[in-house]
Amino acid sequence: MRPHLLIFEPDPRGHTCEWIEHLLAAAPTCPERPILSLVVAADLAGLLGDAVARVPAGQVRVVALTDREQALCTHRRLSVSAFSRWWTMRRHLRRTGATGGVFLEFDHLSLPLALGLGTSRPVSGVLFRPSVHYGTFGPDRPTVKERLRDSRKEVLYRLMLANPALRAVLSLDPCFPEFAWQRYRHGEKVAALPDPAFPIPADSPAADPAFMADIPAGRTLFVLFGELTARKGVMPLIEALAMLPADVAGRIAVMIAGRLDPALRPAVQHAAAGLAVARPDIWFRLEDRRLPGEELARLVGRSDVILAPYQRFVGSSGILMWAARTHRPVICQDYGLLGHLTRRHGLGLTADTTDAGALAGAIALAARRGPAALGDPVRMAAFAASHTAEHFALTLLRAALRDPAQAIAHSLSPAPRIASK
Structure with missing residues (x-):
């Protein structure tokens, strides 16, 4: 049968x-x-x-x-x-x-x-x-x-x-x-x-989507994307950005793109507004919507470092697959499977992302060393090929x-x- x-x-x-x-x-x-x-x-x-x-x-x-x-x-x-x-x-x-x-x-x-x-x-x-x-x-x-x-x-x-x-x-x-x-x-x-691994759309737009138009050239672009719930670490990330030293703040750009959990939205918007006033030297944008695959592929391709500051999250994440497919290093939680895979396969840096100071230190290290020093492209490619x-x-x-x-x-x-x- x-x-x-x-x-x-x-x-x-x-x-x-x-x-x-x-x-x-x-x-x-x-x-x-x-x-x-x-x-x-x-x-x-x-x-x-x-x-x-x-x-x-x-x-x-x-x-x-x-x-x-x-x-x-x-x-x-x-x-x-x-x-x-x-x-x-x-x-x-x-x-x-x-x-x-x-x-x-x-x-x-x-x-x-x-x-x-x-x-x-x-x-x-x-x-x-x-x-x-x-x-x-x-x-x-x-x-x-x-x-x-x-x-x-x-x-x-x-x-x-x-x-x-x-x-x-x-x-x-x-x-x-x-x-x-x-x-x-x-x-x-x-x-x-x-x-x-998420398949990268073949029909990505020829030009950057409108929301990416003002990303400044010459800065290291850090991107956090996906369904943005509290466990994704949006609030600790904004807190960490406020702690960055001036020499780092002036050389980075940060984009958070994805649909914010409605319960989290007021706090994130308030924190983002406060960051804009306190640290105008940091280029920071929040795109609060679910991005189509073509736009997300364009954003990941434009990025230098992928952020995954999860809060003691249990399980795996497609963000690691996106990063490995595009040879972009990640800054990831050191806890659990995500931290283990990041270390084992040379996918980037791990840190205690529940500690805003530790997260700020990882971002500063990435900005000063440069993205190429964070991960191993050969091992990234092998990891993506097995998924x-x-x-x-x-x-x-x-x-x-x-x-x-x-x-x-x-x-x-x-x-x-x-x-x-």
């Missing part, structure tokens, strides 16, 4: 549309040639029309979630959204006749799985934020809240991996699978999944279609060895 996967995603924001487009492009080349049922948010279903049209007839089916299903699956209370996603997956597995299901966001599904809830067909999912192994990355002092978080995850992971309904856990953290294999019974269900969209999509499809041992054997990015605890 031809395999049939149900791809489930109720949240239309962020990476999801791009990820599904990657899966649609790879499905016809996958040896098993699976049928894909896309059970997705209605807004997302509308965005996928062109990508679906490029897939051979009969290989893709699109099912839009009802308003009620989407509301429950994206509920603010994580327990509500977790169980809603679980039961919605079960219902659509029956309706579509799929032979397996894939959750594109899996972290909160650990609770229903740990409680032993089952399905008629095996399910897999993409795990974004494992953090129980962060102590293997080097010395760190986790907070009490972080220790409690990881203790809870440790229990949930052990229990969910024992659930026979779970086929594979695809980890965006390349270090977690080896940790799981050594530490957990049924850890062989965990496999590495390369976070795909292609095709690699991501085929790894996910193979893991969801095969048993865990086969998924590990076919993984193209094996996790590095780490010491067991």
Whole structure:
């Protein structure tokens, strides 16, 4: 029987549309040639029309979630959204006749799985934020809240991996699978999944977009972009800029581009206005909107240093992929996976970005040394080459279609060895 996967995603924001487009492009080349049922948010279903049209007839089916299903699956209370996603997956597995299901966001599904809830067909999912192994990355002092978080995850992971309904856990953290294999019974269900580098649009505008027109020539351009929430470090960055010495302030330009979280917007706008008065020698701009891919590609191409001053963020980030693809060094948090990848692959500088003084020191060092001294272009290129969209999509499809041992054997990015605890 031809395999049939149900791809489930109720949240239309962020990476999801791009990820599904990657899966649609790879499905016809996958040896098993699976049928894909896309059970997705209605807004997302509308965005996928062109990508679906490029897939051979009969290989893709699109099912839009009802308003009620989407509301429950994206509920603010994580327990509500977790169980809603679980039961919605079960219902659509029956309706579509799929032979397996894939959750594109899996972290909160650990609770229903740990409680032993089952399905008629095996399910897999993409795990974004494992953090129980962060102590293997080097010395760190986790907070009490972080220790409690990881203790809870440790229990949930052990229990969910024992659930026979779970086929594979695809980890965006390349270090977690080896940790799981050594530490957990049924850890062989965990496999590495390369976070795909964003494809740079081929049809970028010939000239800079209007918002970039007044970026001064001769200054080192630092850029922070993406969905700008508190964890992205916008406020600590503005605080750090106010602390820069005069010889650095006069030679840099800083652009923050992306949609600000509405809850954060008043504070950021107030801080930016204060910075303009206190430090007019710093060229600083805030572009508060989500940039189309073409404009973002142009901005990254114009940049000298990419800023990722996350606040003890857990998981990976597409910003590292953008930077590596374009050979732009990053200034990144020293904590967790992001700091580990930055150091391991020569992607730039790491600092305690929760400390505005330390962040200011990293920016000053980058301005004085120059961007070329911050990263290793050869290692950046190798890192980006191992995170292609095709690699991501085929790894996910193979893991969801095969048993865990086969998924590990076919993984193209094996996790590095780490010491067991």
